[in-house]
Amino acid sequence: MAGNNNSRTMRINLKVWRQKDRNAGGSLVDYSLDTVSPDMSFLEMIDVLNEKLIGKNEEPIAFAHDCREGICGSCAMVIDGEPHGPQTGTTTCQLHMRTFSDGDTIVVEPFRAKAFPVLKDLVTDRSALDRIQAAGGYVTVATGNAPDGNAIPIGKNIADLAMDAAACIQCGACVAACRNGSAMLFVSAKVSQFALLPQGQAERERRVSRMVWQMDEEDFGSCTNMGSCAAACPKEIKVENIARMNREYGKAMLFGHEAKQAVED
Amino acid sequence: MSQGILRYLSSTIGRKYLMAISGLVWTLFVLTHMLGNLLIFAGSDLYNFYSYKLISNPLIYLAEAGLVLFIGLHATTGISLKLRNMRTKPSLYAVTPKSAKGASLSSKSMIWSGTITLVFLVLHLITFKYGTHYDTTVDGIQMRDIYKLVIECFAQPGYVAWYTFCLILVGLHLYHGVASSFQTLGISHPKFNSAIKGFGWAYSIVVAVGFLAVPFYVFFVKG
């Protein structure tokens, strides 16, 4: 049981990417901790390291984090070459040190992609994803216009599929894992959610077109169907969503009544 | 509207459509080419006659132009996307993941398997299409003895080794390419995805093995 591991501690060696600011170069710096509990989360381990660094009057490692329960999508580290570390379906904050062994050396780097500039240490700017969302990731409905919630029945399987896609936490691990820095998994999750639901039908062509073009404009790479994105996704979003987006985009291209409007928008 | 289509096709997804469609055209071509090659087992006359019928059909020029166009499109689009992707992912990580989260060898090596395949293709045309012209007569018709040239080439161990190497790369390229084209063109369903993957796998093996059957037959059985 979890509570019984308290007595056991591990020694962990770390190589952490340190970078002063957006414009500075960076490098991996060695640290080590002797009293890591297996029940600590990975972020709690970094907290302990940071307290130690502050004690030595050094700057602590800057990293993004907030909810620490795997849902806000803030935490973003590449641990031993993998976004969010070795455990599948897990964010960094939910990754626990019991996954590692005593004496391990762990390399910690920021998410890397041209679209995610490093701001400091492990903190990157992922606001490009917001701009993609703004380009079309919504249903146009002003407050106060809605019909009754049960006016449009939605089959359970469709609602479930939409929910699977909507579970995306916008952490950017897909981009970080992709060898091309592609955001296709993220964008396709958003496109899929609305493409599946009846509420999203009216704008589906405009939505997929504008989101894809914004994605290109933000300098995300192209998809080469390697699947690293889905393998790294802490919410296990599936690559089927990418196929769905490809389908949506193709339909918009060939049959879209709104293509012209989308081009002009 | 046409301007709209161009806008769509110039996006990363649009360019992937071009990759998938041109790739599929060549995928079908290599299969028919491979089946034609297997006629070698039916003897020299039939083999040469098949070749003669093929090149004497005026439509061949149209087909050749199409193939050149599609491979040109495939290569230039592929290279443009690769250059873009090198820019959008300026660096990878200090550590390569140990676990299974990484991508397959086939998917990672598309640019290299593709480039070598292209070089092979050019050399292949020089060797065979524009190679030594032997004459023969089948059923009273004078035609090129391509059979003789094939036997000659595949009698050389160095050439067989190079050919084998390239065909393995073609297989590798097809393995990722075929299944991936379906995904790019939006053809995907949880029920069929493993079948699609299996199809890509089978297709690439059949093509590679079919092509390799000829040099191995020539080198080990005939030679």
Next chain:
Amino acid sequence: MNLDSKIPSGPVSEKWTNHQFESKLVNPANRRKFNVIVVGSGLAGASASASLAELGYNVKTLCIHDSPRRAHSIAAQGGINAAKNYQNDGDSVYRLFYDTIKGGDFRAREANVYRLAQNSVKIIDHCVALGVPFAREYGGLLANRSFGGAQVSRTFYARGQTGQQLLLGAYSAMMRQVDNKKIELLNFREMLDLVLVDGKARGVICRNNMTGEIESHAADAVVLATGGYGNVFYLSTNAKWSNATAIWRAHKRGAAFGNPCFTQIHPTCIPVSGDYQSKLTLMSESLRNDGRVWVPKNGNDTRAPDQIPEEDRDYYLERVYPSFGNLAPRDIASRQAKFVCDEGRGVGSTKLSVYLDFAAAIKRDGRATIEGKYGNLFQMYEKITGDDPYKLPMRIFPAVHYTMGGLWVDYNLQSTIPGLHVLGEANFSDHGANRLGASALMQGLADGYFVIPTTLANYLGSTKLEKVDTNHDAFKSARAGVETGISRVMNIKGGKTADELHRKLGKLMWDNCGMERSEQSLKKLLEEIPKVRDEFWNDLRIPGDAANLNQELEKAGRVADFIELGELMARDALERRESCGGHFRSEYQTPDNEAQRDDENFCHVAVWEHQGEGKAAKRHVEPLTFENVKLATRSYK
């Protein structure tokens, strides 16, 4: 201090409709002349930003994260209440109103709560229209589940990620307005001061946490939607960045604080595992639909839970509250857990947890059904603890979760500073002394989508506002104050980290002003907090500089405010000589350990007015009158 609650006249069911008609409007062409600052991008902030921008106002939204979608509303799991009565089980607007008033232990304003219940219905409709993938029945209609404190099934949900889906809905509506250029989204911004001109809120000073730059923003009105202050306790279910700085600094500028001591302790959280613990994780209350809470009858029972036979288990909630059982309200379920642990019957190595057991439900409904309902919660539990809840019961313990207190607002959600509106958890208004499960999401969205569009127009349409820009002296002096404050903390150059002091404050708060408070503990707390404050101002260490991303500086500012707020909470708890809802004073309890209210002396909102730096805040009172619900002792037995 003027504490006019501005409750409209008329029967409770008509107040809001009448008020909407009587409120001033701003003509559509004139709305673009008004600028509004919304601070915060959670459910309340995002929905307010979206709906105000849709109406045509120019909105600036300040968001502390890189993306508005990271606000902590995202973490709400279980659901959102709405009086739809889709289940035909006797629900109505009136019943939701009644349950909320009763659940809040009669310490909330009737008129506000009634309006909340009315709007709940529209929220579901709007969220469905926005594409929120709520859970559905096979026939395609919306599904419901039950939550604590209610005997009807009125909670709508999207797996265990309801808050996420509702926030993404509001976020998408908001991003549409960003694309329309009606909202200017300012990310990485932390509000550090409120700017008043002629006594009215006219802007904010904020820090761009990525660059260290201090910025001034002027507007015609300011909306605060910055959430609650549960992180006073250091360990809580709040996110690490959740903080009280915006509301606290507004309080110091004159916004009165309502019921600061009302904090909610959530009964189902994953217990603490060690000193390094940085936060606590909630397991949704919805788990209590199928999970049974128990401890061994004998405190010395060291058998593994599955080895303990039924007759040696004490399902104490079912025993004490037969009609509500495991779905007793949060404050009651938490307190009972504390009682059994105090009796030495707690489980786990720390003896500070109780079992939440799904064995019976799995046996009854099958593993697949339970997995369908709670799969992601079970997975989360396993990730954190390493235990498999399909095989062993979960271990849970109460933790600080929500703060019912907050800035005092009138019926228009306006604080005591004209032009400063406060929405969502940041205000004190709707939950009294205890919030029912699945009501926080409801309140955040009701405030943002449906209340503020009316009441802000009323303010803007009825107030004369001179033109003000950031060159105004008020902005210059507020900005100078913020800069001085930053250099002051940067220059302490002591030896302790902000977290270290925060943990110290948190422990003091939890031990003395947590699930149970007493005159003695609170007096002790009031002696201890000033020591922490002195330690902070004399021995804090912040490495690095202020002109760059500096997370220690960010934390330090928040901790300084938590220390001051903690003191106010202690004073409020001390002055409220009764027990009600989440405020349990050990001196005031019934013989069977239930909260004993004192309606004669404390049927009011305690409203605290800041008196200046170093001076004790002044306590005012807003009396509460109950015309529709009879004041009665809560009973869930």
